[in-house]
Amino acid sequence: MEEAFHVPVLCDVVVELLVIDRDGIYVDCTLGGGGHAEAILSRLSERGRFIGIDRDSAAVGAVKERFSILHTACRNYELIQSSFSDIEDILLSRGVKAVNGIFFDLGVSSYQLDKSGRGFSYRWEEPLDMRMDSRSVLTARELLNKADEEEIFRILLRFGEERYAHRIARQIVKVRAHAPLETTGDLRAIVERSVGRKYLRKSLARVFQAIRIAVNDELSQLEQGIQAAIRLLAPSGRIVVISYHSLEDRIVKRLFRTGGGQQASLTMITKKPITPSEEEIHLNPRARSAKLRCAVRLST
Template sequence: MSNYHVPVMLQECIEGLNIKPNGTYVDVTFGGGGHSREIMKHLGEDGRLLAFDQDADAQRNIIADERFEFVDQNFRYLKNFCRLHNAVPVDGILADLGVSSHQFDEADRGFSIRFDAELDMRMNQASELSAKQVVNTYAEADLHRIFGIYGEIQNAKTLAKTIVTARLNAQLNTVADLKNAIQSLIPRGKENKYLAQVFQALRIEVNQELEALKDFLTQAAEVLAPGGRLVVMSYHSLEDRLVKNFIAKGKFSGEVEKDLFGNDQKPLDAVSRGAITASEEEIKVNNRARSAKLRIAVKK
């Protein structure tokens, strides 16, 4: 597992869950199983852990323990599968968002700007939409929207136009094809940052990450028992904003709704003031922790 993915802010996540030995917990981003294994250490013989992951590679890390159940699904189906496994309500839910180190390191998955590979980026290998399809078939206006909103790229409009023009000559099938097509737009000295934003935008679109996150957060509030904990770690501002707004307001935009007596109508209360970030020591050991923001909430 250690080569698969080093869990970020492991202790902070476990403390945030406030684990009861006989409780029922859900790790909705199982991956290498690092967080799940740590949760299991805190469970007694009556405790339960459900783990979700849509990536077939994650199944190699399944924990052989009768208290553990693996769910081969996207976390946007949290409520249905918790019900199916007779695991409602739950005492705590953990989500470590973003791409695992393993997915970045597997060249043929097409997640990384470091390797040349087919433009794939599917977290669920069975899904139909890949990054190759996005860059080769999406209308210029849709590419502009994706790069502007999901990648927060300054020259998103020019980028979209450049891709649409380039694909008239030949299909953009690989990471190298895409890089070559947009080479003239990449700012000098900021190559890695720019390409990371382009890849982030494509990955979010391919996997419908923000829509899935909204579905997950809404359902998490429904399946948690009163006093249950929600612990979410995000790696870019788009995700963190959704998590922050949902905890603060019970919705993703607008103001918190109030009842007839002026009480806030929201299911969760923040446990931590603001986002928790990794220590300098952890960042030195695991650079991926640099951008992580951890938020913890409790069900009212």
């Protein structure tokens, strides 16, 4: 496995906030490259238990390889390919009714952006796929070639908050009338024709983000996953979430404040989100937009 598979964001902060009982049960709902998972596992005692989840089979396989050469006190771990929205079924089927800590890192991993070949980044010429889970049916190609102009507009506006959503949606429909969109280069070319150079980079990031969110149903999955996670927290158990854009952060903040609509009562440990230092951003530019929030389940 490559050393640069994924640089974990705010890793020391995550572990300090999350792992309050070295003998406890902890869940990483977004394994990614395994950096946070390794740090959490390394903090646990031989009586601890760790469960890692990711939708991406490549991520799960790579973390299994990474863990196979680790020398940690805790050897009681399991890595599972699944959506974190299924966390309740996953844990209950393993006899786990409550956990001491649950972690979500909502960013797309460096591997997925740079090496997956699935079209997550506008920087590479790749097929328009964008599926986190290759078993899923809907691809970015199918979405962009079949959705009508109004639906594409709504996706770009809602999930990307893109100022040129109307113009880009119109251009997508116009171009595909002659030939279907097949690659990230096709989509990038449309954005380039629709947006001035001043806003191009931000628009590309927003458009690719919006399509990825729609293909993977990310915001609904996030809402379901955090609600289930809150239900699974033991008294004094903690939930830590790192988000990377305002859509995610608003959902996290709302669910923490309302207890996810459950009878469970949470209190915010982080009154304001924790963000990376300038030094961390310099070492890992993808950490720039990260916001970490942590809440604890009250004993009563």
